Amino acid sequence: MIEFKHVSLALGDFSLKDVSLSIEKGDYYFIIGPSGAGKTVVLEAIAGLHLPDTGQVLIRGEDVSAVPPEKRRIALVYQDYSLFPHMTVRENIAFGPKMQRLPKEEVTRRTERLLSSFGIEHLADRYPGTMSGGEQQRVAIARALAVEPEILLLDEPFSALDPLTRERLMTDMARIHRERGLTIVQVTHAREEALRLATRAAVVIDGRLAQEGPVREVFEDPQSVRVARFVGMENILNGTVTENTDGLVTVQVGNASIAAISDASVGERVAAVIGAADVAIARRGESTGMARNRFEAEVTGIVPLGGALVRLHLDCGFPLTALVTRRSADEEGLAAGMTVIASFKASAVRTLPVD
Amino acid sequence: MARTSVLRDRCLVSFSLIGGVILGLTVLSLLSMTVKELSDIPHLLRVAADAKVVDSIVLTMGAGLNAVLILIVLGIPLAYVLARTDFRGKGVVESIVDIPLILPHTVAGILVYLLFMRRGLIGAPLQEIGITFEDAYPGIVVAMVFVASPYFVNAVREGFEKVPVHLENVARTLGASRFTAFYRVTLPLAARDIFNGSILAWGRAIGEFAAIVMIAYYPMVISTLIYYRFTTSGIKESSTVAFVMILACFTVFIVLRTASRFIGRKYDRV
Structure with missing residues (x-):
């Protein structure tokens, strides 16, 4: 589904160095590593927001270097939620379907369905600035799903939430992954999240891929001291x-x-x-x-x-x-x-x- | 509570006293003029109704607005590029943007004149198609654009920089092209800064004198008229014109500042 072939990418102080990994359709794939290790850059490279300096990114088997983010059918949810502050919750969720020029009824249908399935109907006409972190996060995920992406990218989605909300969202994500057959790539520095949700995982340290494989294997059989240290x-x-x-x-x-x-x-x-x-x-x-x-x-x-x-x-x-x-x-x-x-x-x- | 804490804070008290000198100067000058002008109301009314004065104020403000419209069209793209990209030589580009800020206005006037005069690099071809800058309205506008551009570009650029790039990224993954993301997300969120930058640029434009007289002595903008009256009729005439201009400007600025509080208010919690 997603394949990195020797991707190197420098971006200000950050860089990815010769990262190769492959993510299968339906994986709940975790990219884990210490903060500041370049994990977000991996997501942005999948989304097409950065092009690799060298190496190739393949999606569905095709080199996507010429495909702009808006054509990739990949949705991205940032750690800071990044809701559009000048739009209501309903407008935020409807943004993607509108951009895809779907018929008005379909835009409304999708928006209302997501509002109800995320239990946020009561927030529909509110602006993001007045909402709690957990509420904003649910809106952000609903907005991403509104374009019915094949791949969902999540950048530390639970890190700024209180434990109760985090628990609830993790359950939600597990269910969404199961029900929709989505390919999810999630970045985190929290090991518990990976153990709980991931099918496969990659450990990225200092911009390099340190280990990749089924999540149990990564945690129980680290192949280097760096990974061993990181997985606890x-x-x-x-x-x-x-x-x-x-x-x-x-x-x-x-x-x-x-x-x-x-x-x-x-x-x-x-x-x-x-x-x-x-x-x-x-x-x-x-x-x-x-x-x-x-x-x-x-x-x-x-x-x-x-x-x-x-x-x-x-x-x-x-x-x-x-x-x-x-x-x-x-x-x-x-x-x-x-x-x-x-x-x-x-x-x-x-x-x-x-x- | 705030009041007592300021009064007890020696640092803030002394700074306020020192800083008050600047405010005092402005207020004192305005007061002395106001008192003088209000002591001869018939004269004030006569000047205020003088067609030449009214025409000149309308011309100045109109040309200023025209300059701002041109800056909106040309300056917003430049401000966006400066806010969102990093390239070699960016420092040079930024310095070029700021050049009109540091030049003496007469120098700015000469630069504009050389370029837009009848035989100028840009003036000559445009003369061919019937657009004259020397002693004409386009000359005023072009001088205003030149001197006001750094104020506009820098203010708008700051506005764009305040809009998190993540918002544009998300918009793009949701299917918006770069243009659409700019138009639907970044531009509305920077609306207030664009508005404030426009006010700033407009204020700078209508205040310009030196750069304008060099290319367009006629039609007289208000600064030219005041200077003309000062040299031909003396301080009494010219200060009354100035007072009328102050009243006009105050009114406009208060209206605009009030309006700016309502623009983009909802987006404050970005």
């Missing part, structure tokens, strides 16, 4: 491979040895990456199962995460972060200064090349 792998430990026996390697991190499954060769500098959720905590003397990595650790900090989980900061000779349920933390009486056993399986450790 809390433990990234630099060390050297000292032993490799049939794929079971030992990584020397400071004075500690960490066992990992890897094909890295002896002497190689690697980053050992461990998800905080993969680290188990036990009292001293308790069984820790068959995990190959077992360390005596001092609890240095306990950070509540707002939900059922707390994050433990540990010192095992190297810093380690673990997630435990708040209930376990309470029952075990975990407190800073306590000594516990932290363990994780060798298969939970990924080794990645050092940046």
Whole structure:
């Protein structure tokens, strides 16, 4: 549906460098990455608002460099909603169908249907300046859908909303994607949004594509330290491979040895990456199962995460972060200064090349 | 509350006193003229009804309006390009826009004269098709356009810059061509700035003297008439004409300023 072939594009301080990716019809595709990484530029390049300096953008298999934005059937919703302030909500939604020169009855029919399906009939005659962020966002999405696009581009659509409104809009977007069979490309720096909605995802860091694939794969199997850091792998430990026996390697991190499954060769500098959720905590003397990595650790900090989980900061000779349920933390009486056993399986450790 | 806080703030109080000098000068000069003119009302009425004076005021304001209309047609596209593009040499273009601001008005007059006189680069061919600038209405308008253009272009450009480029982008993805996006989105949102730029340019245009007399001494715009009366009949005659002009200008400016408050009011929360 959408294909980038080695696209490079410089735009003031921003630039995309040799980005190749392909988005299939019906994908809910996420472009994720830290703020200021050039994600919005990717959307604008798909929409045709910027032309690549080198490389090709293909849509439906055709090079679209000669197709202006108004002919691409791609709708774009910006983070700041970008509603036309001099038009009422109804006029905003009707703008696209009018531009497509649809018959008047069809313009009205579409507008009214969208007003009702987004629950914004009561706002129809209001001007955007007087509305809340959530209301404006719904109008912006309704306006984009009014042209019945094949592709919908969303630029951080939930970032400025309160949690309740965000929740509601996410549900809406999931439904719209399902019901309309739309191809949606969404940009975000929020990982939860991607995990919740995306089918596939690309991580863009500093204008470069760092990784692309099914969203689970990107989050669970990062291929570089940068991606690992971004997708929330809390433990990234630099060390050297000292032993490799049939794929079971030992990584020397400071004075500690960490066992990992890897094909890295002896002497190689690697980053050992461990998800905080993969680290188990036990009292001293308790069984820790068959995990190959077992360390005596001092609890240095306990950070509540707002939900059922707390994050433990540990010192095992190297810093380690673990997630435990708040209930376990309470029952075990975990407190800073306590000594516990932290363990994780060798298969939970990924080794990645050092940046 | 605002009043007490200003009075207690030594910085603001001293600045207000110093700044008041400028206001004082303007107010004092207007007052002294008003008092003098109102002391001889029959004379004031006679001058105000003088056909030459009335004609000249109408001519000046009309030519100013004409200049503004030309600026709207030519200046809006220029302002839009300057607001939306970045190119090598943009600084040079911006400086060219500002040239009439920094030139002495007599110099501006000579530049306009050289270009539009009967043998001028533009004046000569237009003379062929019957448009004369020397000592004629088109000469007045062209001098006004020249000196007022930076005020208009810069004000309108600022107005365009205030319209987020995202709005145009969205309009385009919704099917509007660049022209349509400009016409339906950017232009209405910049309406107030265009209006204010027009007032500014109009004010500048009707105030011009030096550049106009060089190419068109006749028909006399109000500045020329005042200067003519000053040199031939003295201060009493000329100051009364000036006073009538002040009254006319005030009236127009108050009406326009009031109107500008209603233009584009809804769009304030961009």
